[in-house]
Amino acid sequence: MNAPLLLFVVVVGVYCQYEWQARDAFDEIRLRMDKVTADNCPIQHMGDLHLPEDSISHKPDIKEVNVNPVFPNRTALLHLHNLALTRSYFFSYILQARFIRPAINDTYDPGMMYYFLSTVADVSANPYINASAVYFSPNMAYSPSYRGFFNKTMPKFAPRTFRADDFNDPIHLERISTLNTFIVRDLGGIPNDSLSEDYTSDYYRINDWYKSWLPDKVERRHDTKTTYQVEIRYANNTNETFTFHGPPGADEVPGPVKWTRPYFDCGRANKWMIAAVVPIADIYPRHTSFRHIEYPTYTAISVLEMDFDRIDINQCPKGQGNSGPNHFADTSRCKKETTECEPIHGWGFRRGGYQCRCRPGFRLPTVVRRPFL
Numbered sequence: 001m002n003a004p005l006l007l008f009v010v011v012v013g014v015y016c017q018y019e020w021q022a023r024d025a026f027d028e029i030r031l032r033m034d035k036v037t038a039d040n041c042p043i044q045h046m047g048d049l050h051l052p053e054d055s056i057s058h059k060p061d062i063k064e065v066n067v068n069p070v071f072p073n074r075t076a077l078l079h080l081h082n083l084a085l086t087r088s089y090f091f092s093y094i095l096q097a098r099f100i101r102p103a104i105n106d107t108y109d110p111g112m113m114y115y116f117l118s119t120v121a122d123v124s125a126n127p128y129i130n131a132s133a134v135y136f137s138p139n140m141a142y143s144p145s146y147r148g149f150f151n152k153t154m155p156k157f158a159p160r161t162f163r164a165d166d167f168n169d170p171i172h173l174e175r176i177s178t179l180n181t182f183i184v185r186d187l188g189g190i191p192n193d194s195l196s197e198d199y200t201s202d203y204y205r206i207n208d209w210y211k212s213w214l215p216d217k218v219e220r221r222h223d224t225k226t227t228y229q230v231e232i233r234y235a236n237n238t239n240e241t242f243t244f245h246g247p248p249g250a251d252e253v254p255g256p257v258k259w260t261r262p263y264f265d266c267g268r269a270n271k272w273m274i275a276a277v278v279p280i281a282d283i284y285p286r287h288t289s290f291r292h293i294e295y296p297t298y299t300a301i302s303v304l305e306m307d308f309d310r311i312d313i314n315q316c317p318k319g320q321g322n323s324g325p326n327h328f329a330d331t332s333r334c335k336k337e338t339t340e341c342e343p344i345h346g347w348g349f350r351r352g353g354y355q356c357r358c359r360p361g362f363r364l365p366t367v368v369r370r371p372f373l
Contacts, residue, residue, distance in 0.1 A: 073345030133160035156188030316341035
């Protein structure tokens, strides 16, 4: 008679660092980011190409400038906000400045190359800015090369500059990116039947920046756009005040600058980005010789983008200065009974950008080295 054979299987597991901790909001976002790559992003679901809107907290708001303090880890976002706003003012002005001069011809508009060089200047001005672009609505981009009475436009025009990673260039023996190499493209120069490359189409999937302001439907009204005045002093000591239409005012809702959700820049920079978007106003249609049928409208948008990995997160619990919305609130490892959480700037999108300070009445144990005895 054969005795029964019993098999015992012993499973031995090894816990590594942090594996004993429960998963939190940081792990959730990190997994979603690592899931999308440059190779698989074209087949990913559109929801997987975006992160929650509260993934970035403490976004600069023009209504709070000079009212509430700006945190040190939000100065780069504030610069992105301000630069996008100045681009909107500038392009709105130069597109309408043709009314200052006598209408001898149609060559007063900025040339097409000027748009490209302007976006290059935006990116080269600050190492924190990854991309700059101007996206025009269909058939609203005018070229000074097209003359005549009739409205002659380009179907689409979108000059964009983004910072390239040149660490693998043969001339860089150190294999370190210089941050001074840019790729400039016109995203409007696409085949007519390519919907996935059309930045105005829903098939583009990451064009939240376009849908935030465009297309603009004003229904031929003349009082829908905020007006601004600029005082000009010429070399012959004469002065002139010019009124032009621009983005919404600082006191309006939602204001002139809109922030997008963090998104994966699929097929372009192939990074997780966030963008500040401001509309550009112009008088449309042009060259009709009948000013009463030309009305102000948003014809383009200025989009400036920043690398999501370089933006700090606040893992401290909600409180004064961290009232929300904040997707990463209360994910720190501080002991709430004896310590308080204090964020540290310059950490980027990494866990641990904070320090635990002792509450009043508590001190570090004697086994911990500290600067004071």
